[in-house]
């Protein structure tokens with residue numbers, strides 16, 4: 001009962017595939033209306049269509065989370081359609097893989113623009129509405145790489161940006177809790193999504209697999225209950241928390 005999200009309005013960035021898609025389905029199945037947001041409109045539309053077929057009220061929006069005008073337009077469109085925002089899943093993120101000594105400033109900036117600046121913009125735009133109404137749940141997607149340095153490396157910008165996600169979550173989570181807004185993050189281990197199927201990441205994935213006590217990669221479905229929990233009143237006493245779901249990988 002306390003895990004139901006009926007009447008709630010949610011959005012998921014990077015909702016067009018992978019983890020974001022799984023989050024959108026989970027929130028919708030728990031009763032929320034869901035805006036699926038992606039850089040690529042066609043992907044957002046595809047997932048919104050899947051939700052509609054299940055009877056879930058959905059909306060597809062295109063936005064680049066690193067652009068303030070896109071983020072404001074996204075929030076405005078959700079408010080125009082459904083009146084407010086209760087649940088913000090700031091999940092869009094990118095992982096560019098290069099040795100630290102070869103990482104270009106462009107790669108560094110791109111990573112931070114999406115993974116951290118995008119999160120700041122989304123938390124601020126959705127947070128203003130939530131603070132106004134005295135209620136909100138923000139769930140950011142960090143990564144196990146915020147805690148440990150998964151071996152082998154070549155993930156300097158990514159790891160640093162995800163550590164930033166955790167600190168941003170802790171800071172907002174404590175700053176806003178007395179005004180009814182809870183901010184938490186989820187740190188997945190290695191999840192079987194299009195992100196890790198890129199050719200550059202494949203050799204890393206094979207090595208990472210040897211270091212997962214669970215003996216397999218996570219599936220996006222392994223994360224679904226966590227996002228519903230953090231979006232629901234069952235987690236009302238939790239804020240600034242980094243919920244790690246990695247099959248034990250950070251312990252080995």
Ligand code: NAD
Pocket residue numbers: 013014015016017018019020037038039040043063064065066091092093094095114118141142143144187188189190191192193194195196
């Ligand atoms: P993915 O690449 O499969 O999907 C990401 C989605 O985000 C894509 O649909 C893409 O179009 C969209 N996107 C990219 N840049 C965007 C932008 N600027 N604005 C809006 N949308 C944008 O990735 P995934 O594996 O589902 O990862 C989702 C999140 O989970 C990311 O933050 C990622 O860092 C994090 N994560 C993934 C793993 C993993 O192993 N897959 C592990 C830990 C954390």
